[in-house]
Amino acid sequence: MKSEILYPGAFPMVRVDLAAGEHIKAESGAMVACSPTIDIESKMEGGLLGALSRKFLTGEKFFFQTLRASRGPGEALLAPTVPGEIVILELDGVNEYMVQKDGFLAGADTIVIESKMQSLSRGLLGGEGFFILKISGKGTLVLNSFGAIHKIELKPDQEYIVDNSHLVAWSTTTSYNIEKATSGWVASFTSGEGFVCRFRGPGLVYIQSRNPGSFGAWIRQFIPVSE
Amino acid sequence: MTSNALCFGDEFPAAGAPCSVQVDGDGLTVTFKSEGGDGAREVVPFSALTLSAGGLDHDHLVVKWTSAQGERTLYLKSPDVIRAFRETVPDHLGLPFAQAAERVRQVRHRRRLVWGLVGGVILATVLGLWSGADLLVELAVSRIPVEWEQKLGESAYRDFLTHQEVMKDGPAVTALGEMTQRLTEQIPNNPYKFEVAVVKSDVVNAFALPGGYVVVFTGLMKKAESGEEVAGVLSHELNHVLQRHGLERIVKSLGLLTVVAIVLGDQQGLVGMMKQLGVELLTLKFGREQETEADLTGLQLLQRAKIDPSGMIRFFERLSEKDEGRMEWLSTHPMSTARAERLKAEFAALPKKSPEPFTFDWKQVQASLGSQPVAVP
Numbered sequence A: 001m002k003s004e005i006l007y008p009g010a011f012p013m014v015r016v017d018l019a020a021g022e023h024i025k026a027e028s029g030a031m032v033a034c035s036p037t038i039d040i041e042s043k044m045e046g047g048l049l050g051a052l053s054r055k056f057l058t059g060e061k062f063f064f065q066t067l068r069a070s071r072g073p074g075e076a077l078l079a080p081t082v083p084g085e086i087v088i089l090e091l092d093g094v095n096e097y098m099v100q101k102d103g104f105l106a107g108a109d110t111i112v113i114e115s116k117m118q119s120l121s122r123g124l125l126g127g128e129g130f131f132i133l134k135i136s137g138k139g140t141l142v143l144n145s146f147g148a149i150h151k152i153e154l155k156p157d158q159e160y161i162v163d164n165s166h167l168v169a170w171s172t173t174t175s176y177n178i179e180k181a182t183s184g185w186v187a188s189f190t191s192g193e194g195f196v197c198r199f200r201g202p203g204l205v206y207i208q209s210r211n212p213g214s215f216g217a218w219i220r221q222f223i224p225v226s227e
Numbered sequence B: 001m002t003s004n005a006l007c008f009g010d011e012f013p014a015a016g017a018p019c020s021v022q023v024d025g026d027g028l029t030v031t032f033k034s035e036g037g038d039g040a041r042e043v044v045p046f047s048a049l050t051l052s053a054g055g056l057d058h059d060h061l062v063v064k065w066t067s068a069q070g071e072r073t074l075y076l077k078s079p080d081v082i083r084a085f086r087e088t089v090p091d092h093l094g095l096p097f098a099q100a101a102e103r104v105r106q107v108r109h110r111r112r113l114v115w116g117l118v119g120g121v122i123l124a125t126v127l128g129l130w131s132g133a134d135l136l137v138e139l140a141v142s143r144i145p146v147e148w149e150q151k152l153g154e155s156a157y158r159d160f161l162t163h164q165e166v167m168k169d170g171p172a173v174t175a176l177g178e179m180t181q182r183l184t185e186q187i188p189n190n191p192y193k194f195e196v197a198v199v200k201s202d203v204v205n206a207f208a209l210p211g212g213y214v215v216v217f218t219g220l221m222k223k224a225e226s227g228e229e230v231a232g233v234l235s236h237e238l239n240h241v242l243q244r245h246g247l248e249r250i251v252k253s254l255g256l257l258t259v260v261a262i263v264l265g266d267q268q269g270l271v272g273m274m275k276q277l278g279v280e281l282l283t284l285k286f287g288r289e290q291e292t293e294a295d296l297t298g299l300q301l302l303q304r305a306k307i308d309p310s311g312m313i314r315f316f317e318r319l320s321e322k323d324e325g326r327m328e329w330l331s332t333h334p335m336s337t338a339r340a341e342r343l344k345a346e347f348a349a350l351p352k353k354s355p356e357p358f359t360f361d362w363k364q365v366q367a368s369l370g371s372q373p374v375a376v377p
């Protein structure tokens, strides 16, 4: 899998070159265009309710597609739903990342994606839901964000506080606690749930420069209440 | 050599430098990756190390020491290295090592316990639902705000009406408006804004959607011999709404999923899910207890509105007679003579009130329906 970011900035796409027989995982709906040699396999076993219950109960990744170059080499163009930056990470087999599920765009078939159940308090308060993706293995990982992606580098025991709805991905060598936001942070929460994550290094934390929830709330004020 | 650990320190990248750790009798050998093979190597005696548990899930072994280059922190997860550590580590490190390992175990154990507990509660809830513990359903239903119920019912209602011929005005609409007005005036603290549509169809039926959306077919109005009979059906339907029967059925049929969604507070998702099921709302069958409840509360409402409840009873009696043939109201409202009997008994027990007649003439209302072309469903 070779990948290149096209049109870097707010409205990027990523071009992925696949060798014959190679396959990658992509977020369902990420496909924009592809060579005719590429097949898309997306299964939503058990219908809508089955998929929903699996989403709720097991965190199964029913939102993935497999793109397979079954009839020779080819390329695919992938794009996220929301405007925002794309980053490509090369996983070295030792570094592991937790990725909130909207942050995953695509990954080589050599990387391992697990849906992980969070601890109850993190699931309830963290805002990423009860299931997040744990990504390990060796190979290319493509992440997307809402807004620009900013990388925070933490030294051992160095701390940093992040508004939880801005989280995209973080190394498993970091640890974090959920804390109630102090009054200064509340401005960025329109939902009224003021929680932040206090990260502790070492490791990397990728954050997005825009908050999807706040943006949604901002948009909502322009939408007439009734038709 | 493949990397099995990450080393952090001032000159390393923030994500850590992949390295390979080997444990032998005296300490650690850390070999850093470099282009074209193995690079720098550091040998650290056990005596220089401090150990702890760290990382997101406390499942990394964190090894710290001070080298000539500065502070070093090693994050290890590989079970092989951790085992080698445990086997060769000298006594002075044995205690902290055991403590670190114990902490990892504890965190995992606690997490399993918490999720086990949550799973148990959910399972108990599901089993409760399946064994018909209506209390839990009611509990879940009571947590759903009226606005969502309205949103849900409204989308199904509008969807349904787009495929139907709705009467905008005329004596039938006026008559139903009067009935609705008289009934709803008698509902204390009514959170619903009832909307009643008259749909041209020979179907002898009426139904109510969650949130206060009621549809009455002209077929039913033609079959009724008085305004009081229609008002009886209307009162019954209004009470399905007031008792939130539709919502109870949805929660009951979706069971687990809905309960989980409500318990977890993901109510946004619930609305989306119920929208998908909006069509199913129209074919929703109420249970026997719900019918009885709607009958009895319907009867009381009629009484309060001073509409003669014997109309309702008469209509039910006629419906349960065989020679009336197949009537659609029966398909969504399991009818029995016992139901009419029960209403009779209940009515007899109520204090007598002198009913006030409607202002419209029912024969004229029916005549206005008969003169119009009737759409076949």
Ligand SMILES: [Zn+2]
Pocket: B236, B237, B240, B286, B291, B294, B332, B333
């Ligand atoms: Zn009924």
